[in-house]
Amino acid sequence: MADTFSERMIDLNNVSKTYQLRTGRKVILNGATISLPWRNTAVLGRNGAGKSTLLRLIAGIEEPNSGTTTRHKTISWPIGFRGSFHRELSGIENVRFVARIYGQNTEELIDKVESFAELGQFFYEPFKTYSSGMGARLAFGLSMAISFEVFLIDEVMAVGDEKFQRKSKSAFQERLPTSKVIMVSHSMPTLREYCQSGLVVHDGQLTYYEDLEEAIARYRKLNA
Amino acid sequence: MLRLATHLRVIFALVLREARVRHGRARIGYTWAIIEPVLMISILTFLFKQVGTGGANGRDFALFFATGVLSFQLYRNTSSYVSMSFDQNRPLFNYPMVKPLDTALARFVLDGSTHAAVITLVLCFQVFALGAPSPNNIPLMFLALLLLLLMAFGAGTSLAVVRRFMPSISNVYMVIMGPAFFVSCVFFSISTVPTLYRDILVWNPLVHGVEGFRTGYYHGYQDADVNLFYLFTWVVGLNFFGLVGEWLTRFRSV
Numbered sequence: 001m002a003d004t005f006s007e008r009m010i011d012l013n014n015v016s017k018t019y020q021l022r023t024g025r026k027v028i029l030n031g032a033t034i035s036l037p038w039r040n041t042a043v044l045g046r047n048g049a050g051k052s053t054l055l056r057l058i059a060g061i062e063e064p065n066s067g068t069t070t071r072h073k074t075i076s077w078p079i080g081f082r083g084s085f086h087r088e089l090s091g092i093e094n095v096r097f098v099a100r101i102y103g104q105n106t107e108e109l110i111d112k113v114e115s116f117a118e119l120g121q122f123f124y125e126p127f128k129t130y131s132s133g134m135g136a137r138l139a140f141g142l143s144m145a146i147s148f149e150v151f152l153i154d155e156v157m158a159v160g161d162e163k164f165q166r167k168s169k170s171a172f173q174e175r176l177p178t179s180k181v182i183m184v185s186h187s188m189p190t191l192r193e194y195c196q197s198g199l200v201v202h203d204g205q206l207t208y209y210e211d212l213e214e215a216i217a218r219y220r221k222l223n224a
Numbered sequence: 225m226l227r228l229a230t231h232l233r234v235i236f237a238l239v240l241r242e243a244r245v246r247h248g249r250a251r252i253g254y255t256w257a258i259i260e261p262v263l264m265i266s267i268l269t270f271l272f273k274q275v276g277t278g279g280a281n282g283r284d285f286a287l288f289f290a291t292g293v294l295s296f297q298l299y300r301n302t303s304s305y306v307s308m309s310f311d312q313n314r315p316l317f318n319y320p321m322v323k324p325l326d327t328a329l330a331r332f333v334l335d336g337s338t339h340a341a342v343i344t345l346v347l348c349f350q351v352f353a354l355g356a357p358s359p360n361n362i363p364l365m366f367l368a369l370l371l372l373l374l375m376a377f378g379a380g381t382s383l384a385v386v387r388r389f390m391p392s393i394s395n396v397y398m399v400i401m402g403p404a405f406f407v408s409c410v411f412f413s414i415s416t417v418p419t420l421y422r423d424i425l426v427w428n429p430l431v432h433g434v435e436g437f438r439t440g441y442y443h444g445y446q447d448a449d450v451n452l453f454y455l456f457t458w459v460v461g462l463n464f465f466g467l468v469g470e471w472l473t474r475f476r477s478v
Contacts, residue, residue: 060320063474075320083315088245100237101319103230 306380378462
């Protein structure tokens with residue numbers, strides 16, 4: 001069903017993922033095989049179906065229990081993620097660390113994030129002194145500053161005050177010609193705004209729909 | 225090749241990050257790394273001078289305790305620091321190129337070089353300022369320390385792996401490492417121990433690291449019971465358990 005003419009984004013080959021819970025094993029994926037084309041893709045599924053886990057498998061943060069994942073594009077961490085920022089390190093030091101692990105030009109990246117996040121002098125202060133809005137701006141600015149070919153978005157898209165939200169949105173629009181998104185959201189308007197295709201997670205299986213509306217229809221049926 | 229370059233880049237970035245946060249950015253910071261052993265050596269020297277004797281066999285007390293404390297701390301500090309590397313860096317595993325073993329290696333590099341600097345400083349101070357005898361066989365001292373350091377890495381990763389299932393293992397380790405100070409030849413020499421106890425003590429691999437270090441430092445040190453190969457078997461065993469264990473339990477990494 002996948003569009004065979006476009007470029008590949010990621011392949012999952014017979015991927016299984018389970019979690020050990022106190023009351024038994026929870027199966028998230030059960031031998032899922034899929035090849036996603038490089039398109040804006042919405043991830044749909046009921047609560048607890050494993051949408052976030054799927055994003056983490058795609059990002060390469062988690063290893064499948066069996067099977068393989070192959071990435072053909074550079075893929076971001078779930079954007080807006082800021083758990084990795086060390087409390088004692090300043091914004092600039094936290095950015096420098098990420099620049100180094102991604103092999104980016106450190107000074108260039110720092111300049112980009114500094115001008116985007118608009119933290120002023122706080123950019124040089126420890127992260128623990130940041131308000132939650134400031135932390136979110138730093139995290140979003142950092143995600144946008146690296147030219148990923150695929151951005152992963154888990155629920156949250158809008159951060160900061162209204163002005164920053166507008167800025168984020170336009171920064172994101174600028175990226176869209178060269179980058180695609182894989183997006184988890186329960187808001188259909190948001191998904192329709194950004195995505196053309198859909199991926200439904202249900203019962204340990206993945207089903208790809210080239211047309212988002214078909215995916216939404218299937219998702220509605222699951223919820224009925 | 226590309227993957228190796230990525231690992232090296234990540235480890236380098238982690239070393240710099242850990243160096244910034246290691247001591248909670250206290251003003252005193254890295255000076256603590258040198259104050260701790262110096263304080264311990266001073267207290268031991270003072271105590272044993274009061275008693276008048278000890279296991280030092282008439283040697284320069286301060287130097288004897290320095291060789292013991294420095295080599296023992298290299299092992300103890302590095303192993304417990306490495307054992308916490310998966311837990312304390314957990315959020316960083318959200319960056320896919322950061323793997324648990326990278327964080328362990330970064331801590332190994334950072335603590336290894338910190339201790340190497342401290343050991344060099346303290347021993348140089350004793351030789352040049354306090355007139356202690358100069359070391360006899362530096363390569364042998366280096367070998368003993370290297371084996372201790374590698375064993376610390378093996379023990380640290382093994383503990384980190386067990387912590388994935390049983391976090392309380394760290395408490396058990398602390399309980400073991402407390403008395404270890406007294407049975408690892410830190411302030412006495414294995415050759416002064418009565419045979420009955422000596423046969424038990426030589427099972428402790430740290431004895432061979434600490435005494436191996438002294439065998440290198442002192443000319444004509446009694447080394448009949450020191451067996452660096454025995455220490456090496458521990459290095460291999462612990463590293464095997466740690467590395468294979470990490471690989472087998474990597475699904476639990478996050």
